Amino acid sequence: MSDTNSRPSDSNDRHYYAIEQPNFELSEFLMFEGWPEEDDAYNASVGPVDQNPVNQANEVVLGESGSRSGSHIEEGSDSRDDGSGRERRERVAFKTISEVEILDDGFKWRKYGKKMVKNSPNPRNYYRCSVDGCPVKKRVERDKDDPKYVITTYEGVHNHQSSF
């Protein structure tokens, strides 16, 4: 009941990359170019999914002041220092306007779990790259404040080229 959300800040101290792009306007979709820490893997050019049944109402609105200043979209270079950890887990969160959560970014994903977060009335979907050897994981969740917004979080780097 009233305990709706007494938690101003989630315990999620996870750092995300704040895509601060002043009104990032995507003519069609997201463009993964010029990303920090990007590697050949990020070379994956996202293909325009014009076959989207819901128009490409996808706009990356990050860092948008709006009423909520708390930008939840942030990225933390989780680079494990020390030569031992060569696994760099890049975490990138995207806020996209979409009716459907099935946003095709040019890669094939296999859903491997669904969970409900307490801070959100909506469930969180977990996707994994269908390609063998691809440690990339994707997390899709709907905004609890703006159901029309979809937060997609990518984790890891593709070891192969995109399907396109």
Next chain:
DNA sequence: CGGGTTTGACCGGCGC
């Protein structure tokens, strides 16, 4: 027939 999807249960980490 294969692959993908679904749900539940299980596990680990962290906090208190």
Next chain:
DNA sequence: GCGCCGGTCAAACCCG
């Protein structure tokens, strides 16, 4: 030490 939360895997099922 226990509880909570998040995350992952597995089995079964469904669809093409």
